[in-house]
Amino acid sequence: MPSLKDLRNRIASVKATQKITKAMQMVAAAKLRRAQEAAEAARPYSERMGSVLANITQAVGGGGDAPALMTGTGKDDVHLLVVCTAERGLCGGFNSQIARHARDHIRRLLADGKQVKIICVGKKGFDILRRDYAAMIIERVDLREVKTLGFVNADAIARKVIHLFNEGAFDVCTLFYSQFKSVISQVPTAQQIIPAASASSAQPETADGASAVYEYEPEPGEILSDLIPRNIAVQIFRALLENAAGEMGAKMSAMDNATRNAGEMINKLSITYNRQRQAQITKELIEIISGAEAL
């Protein structure tokens, strides 16, 4: 049985923890709002980019002059996985979810006899994947110092990826991140960015009419080869923003749970404390009374 003093200390420390988790929750809520705003602000760009890309793909018609970034190398022996996770923990299952998703994918690829290379964005994913696949991690991008995610961060990653592709270091590139559904639900997602899988399958509606009479300056092929790398950067940027929002959402609900758990613990401990204090008082009274009776 712990002594009264132990109980008091215990309650004090749980209270302190509760205060911290509460503060973290509020910080996460504020950051979440900002992250959501950033994600929303970036949406028009990626939407326009999507529609323009669809237009121009149609114009080029997937002919022989389409850049390799779009058509791929024609093989799929070497896979590059870009795994985006958070820089910090204490956000529930957020990071491990993404890492698990990536790990399942890696297992599948390895079982098929493919070669796998990994780029880790964010410290936590690196920490998790390092345990099993340290040899495959070729690059680690640290965004710890970055206060507000900018397009330059995504562009730097995209440039690395494209550089690797041009060197023939991989055939297929897949991006792993967590899609932000709502504050309590983030869905780990895998998205193939090289070759651009969706560009050719999603045929734009031709009823639009306007797309047919576009003039291109310079040639469509040239625009396309300029556009595709930019599109990759945009995809990565979007993934990073979604991740940032998701991380804050996950952290918020994790900290909310922690605060509630701490509250419950404090209640339980206070009851034990009060009972024990009462028991001690009763015991002392009995001692005094029985002492007086003995006289």
Next chain:
Amino acid sequence: MAEAFKFELVSPERLLVSAEVESVVIPGAEGEMTVMAHHAPVMTTIKPGVVTVKNASGSEERYVVFGGFADIVPAGCTLLAESAVAVKDVDRADLARRIKEAREDAADAKDDQSRSKAEQFLSQLTTLEGAILPA
């Protein structure tokens, strides 16, 4: 008074301008072009330069863009810029850094094609610097 049309300037981070304007001067990859209402549909890449927007009210605003592309249809014009800032907010240090990087790229280029590309980019940047710096 010319007719107004819809113009949007979008950077990956945010939507900078979304307004009814009279005309827009775009630094197209193959030369500057002025877009007005009912322009024929054109799609063009843009080089680093200054975008001049003339509002329907007659006031003029200038933005510095670093590459991107423009999508022009009769009903409006959308400019997707890799990075865009109003001229008065231009960060000199950032511009200097870009020029330095471009210079390094040009020096590091392995073959003639990439070198000429890097040099072209560098010259566009320096022109831009000259254009926005008050003499």
